[in-house]
Structure formats: structure tokens, C-alpha cells
Amino acid sequence: MVYWRIIRKSYIRNLQYRIAHLINNVASAIFGFVYMAIWFGVLDGRAGSSPYDQQTMAQYITLTQCLLWVTTFHTPGLGIQNGVRTGAVSTDLMRPISYFLYVMSMEFGKVVYSFFYRFIPVGLILGSIAGFSFPLQLQTYLWFLLSLLFSVYLGLLLFYITGISSFWTTEIRWSHYILITLIFGLGGQMIPVELLPGLLGKLSLYLPFSGILYAPAMIFLERIDPDVIVMQAGWAMVLTLTALFLTAKARRKVEVQGG
Amino acid sequence: MIEAYGLGKTFRLTKSGKGMFGAAKALFSRAYTEVKAVEQVSFQIKEGEFVGYIGPNGAGKSTTIKMLAGILHPSRGEVKVAGYSPQEQRKEVAKRIGVVFGQRTQLWWDLPVRDSLEILQAMYRIDDAFYRQALLRYDDLLDLQEFMDTPVRKLSLGQRMRADLAAALLHNPPVIFLDEPTIGLDVVAKKKIREFLQQINRVEKKTILLTTHDMDDIEQLCERIILINHGKVVLDGTLRQLREQIGLPSVMVIEYRDEPSVRDALPWQGVEKVEQEGNQLKIHFDKTKLSAPQILAEIGRWGEPVDIQIKEPEMEDIIRMMY
Amino acid sequence: MIWLYRKLILASIRAQMQYKLNFLTTAATTGLIMVIDFLVLSAILQRFDQVKGWDIYEVGVLYGLASASMSLYRLIAPEIHDFERYIVYGDFDQLLTRPVSPLTLLLTRNIELARIGGIVQGIAILVISLYGLHQEGKNIVWLLAYVPVSLAVGTVILFSVGLATATIGFWTGQIKDLQTFTLYAPATAANYPISLYPGWLKLLFYTAIPVAFMNYMPMSYLLDKGGSWTALLMPLGMAAVVCWMALRFWKYGIHHYHSTGS
Numbered sequence: 001m002v003y004w005r006i007i008r009k010s011y012i013r014n015l016q017y018r019i020a021h022l023i024n025n026v027a028s029a030i031f032g033f034v035y036m037a038i039w040f041g042v043l044d045g046r047a048g049s050s051p052y053d054q055q056t057m058a059q060y061i062t063l064t065q066c067l068l069w070v071t072t073f074h075t076p077g078l079g080i081q082n083g084v085r086t087g088a089v090s091t092d093l094m095r096p097i098s099y100f101l102y103v104m105s106m107e108f109g110k111v112v113y114s115f116f117y118r119f120i121p122v123g124l125i126l127g128s129i130a131g132f133s134f135p136l137q138l139q140t141y142l143w144f145l146l147s148l149l150f151s152v153y154l155g156l157l158l159f160y161i162t163g164i165s166s167f168w169t170t171e172i173r174w175s176h177y178i179l180i181t182l183i184f185g186l187g188g189q190m191i192p193v194e195l196l197p198g199l200l201g202k203l204s205l206y207l208p209f210s211g212i213l214y215a216p217a218m219i220f221l222e223r224i225d226p227d228v229i230v231m232q233a234g235w236a237m238v239l240t241l242t243a244l245f246l247t248a249k250a251r252r253k254v255e256v257q258g259g
Numbered sequence: 260m261i262e263a264y265g266l267g268k269t270f271r272l273t274k275s276g277k278g279m280f281g282a283a284k285a286l287f288s289r290a291y292t293e294v295k296a297v298e299q300v301s302f303q304i305k306e307g308e309f310v311g312y313i314g315p316n317g318a319g320k321s322t323t324i325k326m327l328a329g330i331l332h333p334s335r336g337e338v339k340v341a342g343y344s345p346q347e348q349r350k351e352v353a354k355r356i357g358v359v360f361g362q363r364t365q366l367w368w369d370l371p372v373r374d375s376l377e378i379l380q381a382m383y384r385i386d387d388a389f390y391r392q393a394l395l396r397y398d399d400l401l402d403l404q405e406f407m408d409t410p411v412r413k414l415s416l417g418q419r420m421r422a423d424l425a426a427a428l429l430h431n432p433p434v435i436f437l438d439e440p441t442i443g444l445d446v447v448a449k450k451k452i453r454e455f456l457q458q459i460n461r462v463e464k465k466t467i468l469l470t471t472h473d474m475d476d477i478e479q480l481c482e483r484i485i486l487i488n489h490g491k492v493v494l495d496g497t498l499r500q501l502r503e504q505i506g507l508p509s510v511m512v513i514e515y516r517d518e519p520s521v522r523d524a525l526p527w528q529g530v531e532k533v534e535q536e537g538n539q540l541k542i543h544f545d546k547t548k549l550s551a552p553q554i555l556a557e558i559g560r561w562g563e564p565v566d567i568q569i570k571e572p573e574m575e576d577i578i579r580m581m582y
Numbered sequence: 583m584i585w586l587y588r589k590l591i592l593a594s595i596r597a598q599m600q601y602k603l604n605f606l607t608t609a610a611t612t613g614l615i616m617v618i619d620f621l622v623l624s625a626i627l628q629r630f631d632q633v634k635g636w637d638i639y640e641v642g643v644l645y646g647l648a649s650a651s652m653s654l655y656r657l658i659a660p661e662i663h664d665f666e667r668y669i670v671y672g673d674f675d676q677l678l679t680r681p682v683s684p685l686t687l688l689l690t691r692n693i694e695l696a697r698i699g700g701i702v703q704g705i706a707i708l709v710i711s712l713y714g715l716h717q718e719g720k721n722i723v724w725l726l727a728y729v730p731v732s733l734a735v736g737t738v739i740l741f742s743v744g745l746a747t748a749t750i751g752f753w754t755g756q757i758k759d760l761q762t763f764t765l766y767a768p769a770t771a772a773n774y775p776i777s778l779y780p781g782w783l784k785l786l787f788y789t790a791i792p793v794a795f796m797n798y799m800p801m802s803y804l805l806d807k808g809g810s811w812t813a814l815l816m817p818l819g820m821a822a823v824v825c826w827m828a829l830r831f832w833k834y835g836i837h838h839y840h841s842t843g844s
Contacts, residue, residue, distance in 0.1 A: 020759055027762035034771045037778040041633040042626055049630065171604060177611035185618040190626075197625050270842065325843065330678040332840040346840075353681035365676050367691070369597040378593060378690075381586040382682055410597070 002097055003105040010109025018117045025118060029125040032065035035190055036130065052192065056221060058130035063217035064189050065126055069118035070111050070148075071155035071212045072183050076176045077163030078107050078156070084166045090254050100247050103163070104156055111152055135222050143226040147216040150232035154211050157239040158183075164243065167250040188214030208235040260341055260434055260466040261304040261327060267335035267490070268297040268322050296322040298490035301336075304483075306433070307464040309456075311471065311481030319490040320470045324436050327468070328358050341434055354383065357427035361439035364423055366411045372422045373407045376429060383430035390429070397425040400455050417448030424455065428465075435459075437469045441476055453479055474571050508532075508543045510570040511554055515540065519562035530554075586682075590690045598695045605696060613700030616649050619773075620707055636775050639714035640805050643725070646708025647797040648772040651736025653700030659741055660694040665748035666757045674839065685745075685832060725804050728814065736796030738821040740769065742828035743791055749828075749835035768793045775802075795820040 039057040047053050052060065080103060083089035093099050135141060162179050166172045186193065186200075187209040194201050204210050211232040218224035272292050297319040304310050314320050325331040326338055329345030329352050338345055341355040359365070366375040380390045398404050401421040406414055414422060420440060427435065437456075441449045457480060459465045471477060477484060477498060484501055486494040494501060508531050513519075515538045529549030534541040540561075542554060551569060558564060598605050620642070627638040636644075656663060665688070668674040677684040708729065716722050747764045751757040768786075772793035776784055787794040795817040803813040 020756075024759045024762060027759065027767055030763075030767035031770060033783075034767070034774065034779075037780075038623075038626070038633060038774055041775070041778045042630045044634070046630060171607075173604075174607040174611055177614055181614050181618045184615060185622060190619070190622050195625070195629060196622075197628055200625075322843075325675060328679050330675045330840070331843050334841075349678070350681045353679055356679065358676070358679040360676065363671070363673065363676070367593070367597070370593050374593040374596065378586065378589055381589050382680060382687075 003101050006102065006105040007109040007112065010106050011113050012109075014110050014113035014117075018113075021117050022121060025121045026125065029065070029122055032061055032122070032126045033129065035061045035065075036126070038190075051195075052223075055131055055133075056223070059127075059133060059221060060192060060217055061190075062123060062126035062130045063220055064187075064213045066119045066123045067148075067151060067213050067216060068189065069114045069122065071151050072180065072187075073114070073118075074107055074110070074155065074159045076159075077166060077172045078103050078159050080160070080163030081166035081170070081172045084170060089167075093251055093254055099251070100160070100243060103160060107156055107159070108152075111156070135220065137222070140219065140222055143229065144216060144220045147219045147226070147229050147232060150229060150236055151212045151216045153236055154208055154232060154239065155183075157236065157243055158208065158212075160243050161239065161246060164246045164250055167246075167253055183209050183212055186210060187212045188217070192218070206231065208239065211235055260306045260308075261302075261468060262339040263303075263323075263327070263336065264301050264338075265336035266297060266300040266323065266326060266333050266338060267295070268319070268326060268331060269334045270294045270296055295490050297326070297333075299336075300487060300490070300492055302485055302492065302495060304466060304468065306466050307460070308483060309460045309467045309469070309481050311469050311477040311484045312487070313471065313477065313484060314487040314493075318487050320487065321438060323487070324438055324468070324470060328356060328436055329353060354430065355432050355434055357430070357432040357435045359420075359423050359427045359435075359437050359440055361420070361437070361442040364411060364419055365426055366419070366422055368412050369410055371408045371410055372403065372414070375411065375422070376426060379426055379429050385430055389431075393429055393431065394425075397428065400458060401425055401451075415448075417444050417451070420444060420448070420452060421455075424452070428459065433464075433466060435465050435467045437467065437471075439471055440469065441471065441473055449473075449475070456480055502545075502547055509546050509551075511542045511544065511551065511558075512568045512570065513540045513542070513558055513564050514538060514566035515562040516565050517562055519558075521561055586686075587690050591693060594693050595695065608696040609699035611699070612696050613649070613653065613703040616700065617703050617707070620645055634775050634777050635807065636805075639711040639718070640801075641774060642707050642711025642714070643801055643805070644775065644797045645773045646704050646706075646711060647729070647732050647736060647801070648704075648769060648793070650701050650704030650708065651733055651740055651796055652769045653697045653704055654733065654737040655740040655744060657694055657697035657701065658737070659689060659744060660697075661688040661691045662741070662744050662748050663761075665751055666755075669751050669755055678840075684836060685829075720805075725801075728800060728804060731814075732797055732800060732817070735817040735821045738825050739792055739796050740765065742821075742824040743768075745828040746831050749832045752835040752839050764791060772797060792820050792824060 036058045039061065040054055043050055043052075043054045043057065050057075080089070083092060092102065095102070135144070158179055162172055162175050165175060169175070183189070186196075186204040186207055188204075193204040193210045193214045196204055205214075211228070215224070215228045215232055219226060219228065270293070272294055300319070300323060312320055312323065322331065326333045327340055327345060329340075329349040332346045340352050343351045343355070345352040366372065367378065370378075376394070379385075385393070394403070398407075401424065403422065403425055406418050406422070409418075411419065411422065424440070440456075441452055444452065453476065456467065456469075460467055460480075469476065469481065482497060484494065484496060484498055485492060486501065494504065518538055519535070519540055521533065521535060521540065529545045529547075530542060531545065532541075532543040534543075540558070542558075544554065555567070558567075623641065623645070624638050627633065627641065631637065633641065661668075668677070668688075674684070677687045680687055712722050712725060715725070743764055744761075747757050747760055750760060754760070768791045771779065771783070771787065776787055776794045776798040779787070784794070799809065799813045800817055801807075803809040803811065
């Protein structure tokens with residue numbers, strides 16, 4: 001199948017950077033290390049006032065740092081805006097395959113690569129500091145896997161929608177920054193979202209951003225009910241429909257105005 | 260103005276791998292291969308000369324220019340440009356040379372040409388009166404006015420080259436190095452650039468060293484040619500001498516409607532070879548002994564030509580002819 | 583040099599104003615992540631009061647100084663920061679054909695105005711934090727007086743580290759991955775009290791990559807967390823030393839470039 005081939009090609013293309021990336025992983029682990037140090041300092045001698053102890057928080061940070069590589073550190077706008085600017089996008093739209101799946105497959109190949117050469121190594125480095133603890137219940141692994149797949153898909157969808165907006169705005173830097181900010185702030189990159197103050201703490205549990213980092217990380221730590229996957233699935237559906245709707249609109253725009 | 264004595268440059272190429280890791284390994288590794296980019300080059304160029312510095316890719320042209328301009332330090336030998344050593348007195352030399360690399364601009368990408376020139380004015384400490392005068396002169400020769408207020412990124416390749424030339428000449432350097440100044444330009448733009456170079460060479464007595472792959476550049480501009488190959492000077496003389504030494508054959512390709520019947524016209528002086536392939540005929544000839552119209556007059560009698568092309572010899576061909 | 587620099591800044595402003603909207607949005611979004619990052623940190627500290635004895639306003643002082651210094655460095659030295667380009671595309675050659683030193687050329691080639699957004703946001707965090715400290719009844723006169731010194735020291739230290747990292751590019755050809763190690767990670771770490779980190783990291787931040795001097799050391803003293811008044815002078819000395827060393831290393835790098843090319 002064509003999408004499978006695209007995924008494989010994109011995976012192989014990324015392989016050429018693996019040595020540099022493996023070194024870079026050590027550097028990026030330092031960020032995780034800094035966040036861990038903050039939590040260690042914050043919770044020092046005050047385990048009672050927090051639902052999570054120091055080790056749990058260190059492991060949480062480890063997981064979110066890993067998840068960032070497969071859900072958030074994508075090509076801005078999945079590169080759609082480049083095609084729009086150069087006009088190459090009209091050729092891509094005319095191909096006898098789904099443009100949506102084509103773009104998503106391209107990036108998904110990179111995600112698979114990032115899983116092996118980013119997610120795993122960063123997890124090993126940070127885990128060796130935080131201490132490894134693995135879920136005891138077998139079904140947790142299944143729930144985690146499912147939740148992970150949804151989180152990857154949600155991340156890709158949000159990037160795709162940002163990218164496709166370039167058909168109307170041409171410049172996506174602004175929206176890309178906002179997206180990243182939302183994922184970092186409300187996704188739970190540094191703090192479990194329910195610890196955010198006031199309404200924000202309650203609301204962000206139901207936004208797609210927490211489905212990207214918070215949900216899979218907490219499922220792995222067995223600190224949250226797997227029901228949260230339903231929330232992820234719901235957002236996946238809504239955002240897929242949005243993405244397909246915008247793609248159809250964009251296609252019509254190209255057909256009518258010739259790009 | 261430009262002197263090179265026994266100039267040589269040896270690069271040590273560390274066997275480096277890809278990426279960060281390979282690069283880091285290369286830092287500590289002692290394994291390297293030595294490459295002699297320039298082996299032994301000597302020449303003296305007098306004031307007001309226009310010299311073509313030519314040779315095939317990888318012959319050491321760019322490396323030589325970089326040594327003359329003070330970018331690279333030679334491994335062996337000595338260089339003097341306008342009386343200074345680029346190695347020891349780089350800034351003194353820099354004030355006295357203008358450099359144009361055809362592939363990349365020296366102008367500020369997002370700034371209008373005018374701003375770029377004003378920054379250069381400040382950089383070279385050119386006083387206002389002289390600056391205004393220089394602008395007038397180059398506007399006259401290069402028509403700068405039409406794109407003076409356009410950001411460099413919006414210029415066409417030809418306009419950019421004109422702006423680059425003005426920028427390189429602003430501080431009135433006696434010596435000019437040009438590395439492939441006509442590369443990628445269309446015929447009209449090339450013509451304009453050549454006329455300009457001729458003008459500043461003849462009128463302002465600038466000493467110019469030019470590298471190029473374009474035989475027309477050399478034919479129309481350079482009174483002297485230094486040909487190098489494998490880092491050594493192979494020939495230092497005039498274009499005529501080069502021609503005499505290797506013949507420099509042009510090729511005329513004629514496409515006939517039907518298969519032509521070639522008569523025994525070969526003993527013409529200047530024709531070196533005739534190849535026939537179906538309806539196509541290739542005549543290799545020496546331009547200095549036989550003109551194209553003379554051949555044209557003949558070929559019409561062999562059949563009905565539908566297409567005629569003349570191919571000038573490529574640089575690579577010339578080098579091949581040398582051996 | 584001053585003349586050249588003034589000309590350049592004016593030209594640079596004019597060039598970047600060609601894309602007014604783009605400039606404004608970039609300026610606004612540059613540092614947005616920083617502000618969110620800080621808000622999340624406030625959320626944590628609002629719940630847990632303090633980290634290693636530093637409350638939110640005190641951390642805010644560190645955070646504002648470190649991030650404003652980083653933005654200042656990025657404002658004045660974008661060409662040093664993106665030096666990799668010059669090596670990869672061979673653009674460095676052209677700088678060596680000028681009668682001015684390559685470092686002067688690089689510094690006067692461009693300033694990245696959009697970083698003003700980051701500076702403003704960093705200073706905003708600083709101002710809010712100082713105001714908070716004032717409300718708590720702390721004397722902030724000396725803090726206020728020392729802020730400009732700290733910003734200058736921070737900018738010089740980050741510039742020196744950036745320059746040294748760029749110099750490594752003469753040998754390795756690439757510096758982007760290296761910058762994560764030498765600049766991004768240490769600058770992020772310096773947003774928080776250095777006392778959080780284990781010994782080997784502290785050692786690193788006090789020596790090879792001396793980010794501890796740009797905020798943590800003097801602020802510890804000014805916020806009564808220990809140390810002596812020498813903590814106000816040492817950053818100046820350290821900034822001078824690293825700057826001198828970075829310049830020496832840069833010169834050595836250029837010498838190497840002369841003999842090898844790219």
C-alpha cells in the first residue's frame with residue numbers, strides 16, 4: 001500500500017541522522033533533568049502536601065520528555081505551508097491518494113523513527129536517574145499502548161490543522177507557536193494538569209492537549225483510570241473530521257483559484 | 260600587482276564520518292589523507308593586466324584565489340598583492356582588492372542595494388564626496404538606479420551581479436578578483452558584465468584576475484591566460500598561444516533532411532575530422548584557419564540542411580587536448 | 583566601528599520593518615513559551631510555596647534575569663548564534679576579504695529585532711517579581727541597582743559561550759546539536775536556583791559554562807540567602823575572563839581556518 005511505503009521511506013530517510021540524534025539525546029535529557037530537579041526541590045520534605053512523591057514526579061517527567069518526541073516535536077505545520085508557498089501543493093492535491101493520509105504518513109515515518117532513536121534513549125537516560133518502575137498489571141501495557149497511539153495521532157492532527165491553515169494565512173509561525181505553547185502549558189509537560197490552579201486544572205483535563213502528554217504518562221504510572229482514552233478517542237474523531245473538512249475546503253480553494 | 264612564487268596548498272583531509280559523532284571522532288583521530296590542491300604555482304601580474312585564470316574543476320583555481328585574497332594561508336611559497344602579503348597584512352590587502360564570488364552575493368539579503376552600499380562605505384571608510392562620485396560612475400556603467408531601492412533578495416541574477424560588482428569596486432581597489440562572475444547569467448546580462456569589466460580594465464587600469472568556465476569570457480576579455488591543472492601551471496600566455504598549442508577545435512553539427520552525400524572535401528585546411536551518423540554530420544574545425552561561413556557555403560551542396568549548430572570547445576575539452 | 587554599527591542598526595530596522603505584521607507576531611511569540619513556562623512554574627510554587635527556600639518572586643528574579651540575558655544575546659549576536667551557516671555554505675570566506683575583523687563584521691551584520699519580544703517579557707517577569715518582593719516588605723533598592731549589571735554580565739557570559747561554541751564549528755562544521763549542550767540547557771537551568779542541581783552540574787555551572795554568575799550568585803547575596811558582598815564583584819571578573827578566553831579561542835579558530843579552509 002502506498003501509505004505504508006511512504007511511512008517506510010520517511011523512516012529510512014530519517015535514519016541518516018541517527019548518530020547525531022543519539023548524541024543530541026543526552027543534551028535534551030538535561031532539560032528533563034532540570035524539571036526533575038525542580039520537583040525534587042519543591043517536594044523536598046513536603047511529601048504530605050502532594051498527591052505524588054518525588055520519585056513519581058521524576059518518572060512523570062521522564063515519560064512526558066519521551067512523549068514530546070513522538071507527539072510534539074514534529075515538523076512545524078507538517079511542512080504543508082512550504083508546499084503552499086511554492087505552489088507544489090497543487091500537484092500533491094491532484095495525486096490519486098488522500099492528501100490528508102499522505103501528509104500524515106510522511107510525518108508518521110518520522111514518528112516511528114523518533115520512537116526508536118529519541119523516545120527509547122531519552123527514556124533510558126532519564127529513567128536511570130528517576131528509577132525504572134514498570135506497571136504490574138498486564139492490561140496497563142495494553143491501555144498505555146492504546147493511549148500512546150491516540151496521543152501520537154492527536155499530536156499529528158493538531159499539527160496538520162495548523163499546517164492546512166496556511167492555505168488561508170500563508171504564514172503559520174504564529175499559530176505554530178501558539179500550538180506548542182498550549183501543548184506545553186496545558187498538556188502537562190511539566191506539571192500534572194490537575195495540579196494547575198483553579199478552573200484551569202479542571203478544564204484542561206478535558207482539552208485535547210492533556211490527551212497528548214498527561215493521559216498516556218499517567219496511564220503508564222497507573223495513576224489515572226483508563227477511561228481517559230475515551231476522551232482521547234472523542235477528540236481524535238472531532239479533529240479528524242475538522243482536518244478532513246479543512247482539506248476539502250483547501251482543495252476547492254486550489255481548484256477555484258489555482259492555488 | 261599580483262605576485263605568486265612557488266605557491267602551494269596542501270589540505271589534510273581527516274577521514275570524518277557523518278554527523279556530530281563522526282565530526283567529534285575526527286577531532287581526535289590522526290588518520291588523514293593529504294591532498295595537494297595547489298602544488299606549484301608561480302606568476303607575476305602587472306598593473307592593468309586582465310588575466311584569465313582557467314582550468315578544469317578541482318584544478319586549484321578557487322584555492323589560489325583564496326590564497327591571493329587572504330582567506331587561506333599557503334602551505335608553501337609566497338604571495339604579494341599590491342605590495343602586501345595577504346597572510347601577514349590581511350587588512351591592508353583587503354583595502355586594496357575587490358572580490359566577487361559569482362555563486363554568492365556579498366550584499367545584505369534583506370536590505371535595499373543602497374543600504375548595502377552605504378554599509379560598505381562605512382566599512383571601508385570611504386568619504387562622502389568620493390562615495391557619491393563612485394555611485395555616479397557605476398550607475399552610469401551598470402544602471403544601478405533601476406534597482407537601487409530594491410531588496411537584494413528580489414533582484415534578478417544579472418542585477419545582483421551588477422550590484423555585487425559595484426559593491427566590490429566602491430572603495431576603488433586597484434586589484435580585482437572575480438570568481439565565475441558570469442555563471443548562470445543570460446546572454447544579455449553576460450554582455451553587459453563583460454562590457455563593464457572591459458571598461459574598468461581599460462579606462463581605470465584595474466588589474467583583474469578572472470576565473471571562468473565560459474570560453475567567451477576569455478576570448479572577449481583576457482589578453483593573458485594562465486591555465487592550471489592538478490595544481491600546476493600548464494600554460495601562461497595569450498589566447499593565441501593556447502590556440503596554437505592545442506588547436507581548439509570548434510564543432511559544427513548539421514542536421515540534413517536526408518542522408519547527405521559527403522564529397523571528398525576533407526583536404527580543406529582546418530578541418531580536423533568529419534563524422535557522419537545517419538542524417539547528422541559533425542565537422543571538427545579550427546576557427547583560426549577556417550571560418551564558419553566558408554563551411555556553410557560548402558555543406559549546402561551535400562544535401563538540404565534543416566538545422567545547424569556550432570559548438571565552442573568546453574574547458575574540459577581543452578584540458579583533454581593538452582595531453 | 584560605532585559608525586558602522588549605527589548604520590547597520592538603522593538599516594536592519596528598516597529591513598525588518600518590511601514585514602511589519604510578521605515582525606510584530608514574531609516579537610510577540612518569541613518568548614511566549616518562556617512566559618507559559620514561568621506561569622506553570624508559578625502554578626507549582628503557588629501550591630508548594632517554595633523551592634529550596636526560594637519563593638516564586640525570588641525565582642522570578644532569577645528567571646527574568648536569565649531569560650532577558652538570553653534574549654539580549656540573541657538580539658545582538660544572531661550571526662554568531664547561527665554561525666554554522668557560514669561554515670556549511672562557505673560564506674565565511676567573504677568576511678575574510680574585508681579590512682575589518684570577522685567578529686566585528688558578524689556583530690554588525692545583523693541584529694535580530696524580534697528578540698525584543700523576549701527581552702520585554704523577561705523584564706516583565708523581573709518587574710512583577712521585584713514588585714512582589716517589595717509588597718512582601720523586602721528592601722529592593724540594591725536589587726534594582728544591580729539588575730543592569732546582572733543583565734550585562736549575563737549577556738557577556740552567554741555571548742562568550744556562544745562564541746566559543748561557534749568556534750568549535752571551525753573543526754566540526756556543525757554547532758546546532760552542540761548549542762543544546764552549551765547554551766540552551768544551561769540557560770534553562772539558570773532560570774532556577776543552581777542549588778537544585780547535583781554537585782557535578784553545579785561545578786559545570788560555576789566553571790566551564792558559568793551561568794551561575796549571571797543571576798544565582800549575586801542574587802543569593804542580595805536576597806539574603808548567604809554569600810558575601812564579593813558575590814557582587816565576582817560576576818564582573820568572571821564575565822571578563824570568559825570573554826577574554828572566548829576571544830582567544832575564536833582567534834585560534836580563525837587561524838585554523840586560514841590553514842584548512844572549510
